[in-house]
Amino acid sequence: MSSADRVATARAAARGEWVLPVAVLVALVTALMPVLGVVDPGSWLLGSIVIAVLVIGAGFVARLFRLPAVAVSLIEAAVWAGFLTFIFLRDTALLWVIPTPATVRTAVDMFDDAMREIVLGAAPLETSAELGLLITGAMGLLAIIVDHVAVTARMPLLASIGIVAVSLIPTIAVPGEVDVMAFVLLATAVLFLIRAETRSREKPLQREDERSAGVPATAVGIGAIAVILAVVAVPLLPQPAIRGGVGGPGPGIDATLQLGDDLRRPQEIEVIQVRTDAPSPPYLRATTLSRFEGGVWEPDRVRTVPLDAEFGLGPLPFGEEIRSSEYLTKVQVMNLATTWLPIPYPAVEVTGLDGRWAAVPYNRTVISQSITTQGQSYEVSSTQPRPTLEQIRAMEARTPDARDETTELPSDLPPIVHDLALEVTAGAANDYDALVALQRWFRGGEFRYSLQAPVEDGFDGSGAEAVAQFLEQREGYCVHFASAFALMARTLEMPSRIVVGYLPGTATGDLVDDEPVYTVSSSLLHAWPEVYFDGVGWVAFEPTAGLGVPTSFSPAASLPGQPNDPTDPQSGATPTPSASAGSPTTSPLNPRDEAVSGPTVTETNPLPFASVMVGILALLALPGVIREVRRRQMTAQAAGGDAAAAWMLVQDAAIDVGIAVPASESPRAFAARLVEQHGAPAAAMGYLVSAIERASYAPGTHGLDFWLGESAAEAAAEVRTELLGAVPPARRILAFIAPRSLLVRPGSTYAATAARSR
Structure with a gap:
């Protein structure tokens, strides 16, 4: 071998030693870019880059001394721990870098605080020491893992998959528009990593051989295709669908009333658009919960029938003396994937749906087991019964059955629930006045709406014990108000249940076919109670402090359209869930006899x-x-x-x-x-x-x-x-x-x- 060849060999070998670690570092830094969309830039960004450089550098130096792979990883771990200790925890460490038991305890506390900031905060999160420790520490751990997989184990493809997966976490947590530039940089870094590992395994002189030019040419071609797809094709595709969960972005509607975490999700999105010929936008109900066994309310489990069947929805069975109004509501689902269809109550006909949907006659809801609501656009005809104040006061809150799941109470129900129900309704002369007294009591100023108080004071749910703590603390959110109201009504021997759905939307200012367009956001997901009145059906109430308008009825002397008619709310007020009615007991399907383990649809779409x-x-x-x-x-x-x-x-x-x-x-x-x-x-x-x-x-x-x-x-x-x-x-x-x-x-x-x- 000539001297020139020996020089070329030495230079190529040296280049092969450091190019791969540099490629790993570049890939890690590009994977960090999506975090800038969910956390404000701060010291954590510099700390993350520095710890990645130190970890990768320590591994490079250790390999120069031909140390075993385990020793390399241990050295990197020591550098990681020492850096985090010096930057964030040096007050509890020996010589500022050696962790002690107090250092570990402090780190755990800071980690818990950081997770609480992520759960309860709104993107972009403000920079804090706790978040800095979490992100910087995670970056260091990722650097150790990727360095071992790509450099020690020589598996660059697996390392690239891990880097890409980590880079997707911020986008999944807080979905938004596709960041084309970040995608292009990440793709380029991954290709660079794979090519650097490939070159490090080639013979030095072989790298200079013209026959190896096909490999970089292939990499450049793949990169060009990726860039073209990112810049041209990706903007033409639909943006990722952020599905509205219970009270926030999520997979759909969680009807078990475990709503605390969902209500505290950081980002608010539009889930539904509504147009209607009604005087105000309606509440949209998804499903009802009647069974309560002390721990949690559960969705009604009843048999379904085809949506267009004779006993699907159909006319309402209230008396001729009860006046009613017919409305047509058009609903377009924007970002919500759930098997329960959000519809006004009481619906008598639903048209325009794609796929197989079934009706639940018992609660007049619509459900599917084969598809979801995402992208659906449909029309709902509803007939709204409007009894007068005198009529509703003359009715009893009871069902034809002596006892069913809408009146059952757990044997260990805390006494405070019944005691307060009797105290608040002591002066009521009829069932309706008793319920209005309860509604007024919850909304009268003694209770405060709060998403944080339940977590801080150790209760967060709808069970009997959580309701008892809510009644003592008098702070909570819609689940606590609805659950407490329903249980107190049952202690007064009135059938009740809980509805999960959405509050009325807000006007966008747009008109379509001379009808205003209302937008319903994920934060409007709501739970409210209903009580059954023999003669008119299920009547909705609104006990949640600060939300909606309390339910009320007008005396017979008040004509529709007059200022004191509650069916025509004042401008600017949140529409009331006006007295809703429907008679599930007149359906040929007995909900108690024909309940099954879950809703079943008679026809299945195999597609x-x-x-x-x-x-x-x-x-x-x-x-x-x-x-x-x-x-x-x-x-x-x-x-x-x-x-x-x-x-x-x-x-x-x-x-x-x-x-x-x-x-x-x-x-x-x-x-x-x-x-x-x-x-x-x-x-x-x-x-x-x-x-x-x-x-x-x-x-x-x-x-x-x-x-x-x-x-x-x-x-x-x-x-x-x-x-x-x-x-x-x-x-x-x-x-x-x-x-x-x-x-x-x-x-x-x-x-x-x-x-x-x-």
Whole structure:
């Protein structure tokens, strides 16, 4: 080797030592960019970058001394702990960097505070020491893991998957528009990482060979395609659907009334748009909860019928003397994925839905088990009964049945619930006046609406004990108000239940077909109680302090449209859940006799199931497809005379069937083992060994050049066929559908041990 070659070799080797750690560092920093969208920039950003540099640098120095992999990781962990201790916890440490038990306790407390800020705060979060410790510490741990996977284990693809997954966490937590620039930078960093690891395994002079130019060209091509897709195609796609959960962004509507965490979610989104010919936008109900066993309210479990069936929704069975109003409401779901359809009450007809939906006659709700509400647009016809004040006072709050799930109380109900119900309603002459007294008491100033008080004082739910604490503390949110009202009504022997749905929306100022458009946000998710009156049906009340308008009825002398008519609320007031009615007991379906373990729909649409199955099969086939594309590319390179590509085909085939490919074994020794132990053809292996040795040890030497043609590719294909044929069928199938060579590279730690025993 000439002196110039030796210099080139030394420079290439030195470059190979530091390029891979730099690539890891660049990828980590780009993965940190999405955090800027959810946390205000501050000292945590500099701290995260510094700790990543220190960890990666410590690993690089440790490897220069050829220390074992475990020692490298321990040194990086010590650097991580020392840096965090010095920056955030030095007051409790020895010599400012050595952690003590007090340091650990303080770190745990700061971690808890940081998690509380994330749960209760709103994006973007303000920078704090607690958040700084959490983010910086997480960045350091990620640096240790990625450095081990990419540099020690030589698995850059797996490391890249981890980096991408971590970068997606802020976007999932607080969804928003796609950040094209961050995506492009992350894609570029990942490609750089993969290419840096590939180059670090090549022979130094081979890197200078013009035959290796195809690899960077391929990487540049892939990067160009990714950038084009990000810049051109991504903006044309729908933005990620942020599904409104209970009181905030989430997977849908949680009807178990475990609403505390959901109500405290940080970002508010639009979930529904509504147009109606009614005087004011209606409450939208999703489902009802009647069964209460002391711990939690549970959704009604009743049989469903097809939406257009005779006993689906249909006319309301209230008397002719009860006046009513008919309204048409148009609903468009923007960002809400739930199987319960938000509709006004009491609905008599729902049209325009896509897919299979069923009606629940018992509570006049609509449900599906095969699809969700996301993207649905539909119309709801409702008939609103409007009894006069005299009529409602003359009715009894009872059901035809002597006792059912709407009146049951737990045996261990705290006495405070019944005692306060009797105290508040002592002066009422009828059931309606008693309920109005309860409503007025909750909204009269003694109670305060609060999302934080339940958590701070140790209760957060709708169970009997939580209700008792709420009545003592007198601070809570809609779940506590609704649950307390319903239980107090039951202690007075009145049938009650809880409704989960949305408060009326707010006007956007837009008009469509001369109708105002109202927007319903995720923060308007609500729970309210209903009480059943024999003769008019379920009547809604609004006990939650500060929300909505209390339910009331006008005397007979007050005509509709007059100032004192509650069906025509004053301008600017939140619309009341006007007296809602419906008679589930007149339905031919008895809810108590025909209750099942869950709602059932009589017809099932097979298309969603088939789509899911196709998607699962496509995901399962993806590794095999990627491996086949890679094999074809290397075969084409081998057919062009690239001995290294032909040899890589053999190594990948060996890894796929579980044969060890250690870095310490020479090509000749590896070939001999394949022939003797695994049935590889001797002639083909001999040809490939000769080719790779000439390419590795005598590249470009005069008198030794020879043209391989397609012989190397044919020999590699023959070896691969024999290796696959020598293993059991199950292993052969696994090699096709889940090839290990996609993640395990020749010469890596995980390739040094056979994945199976023979």
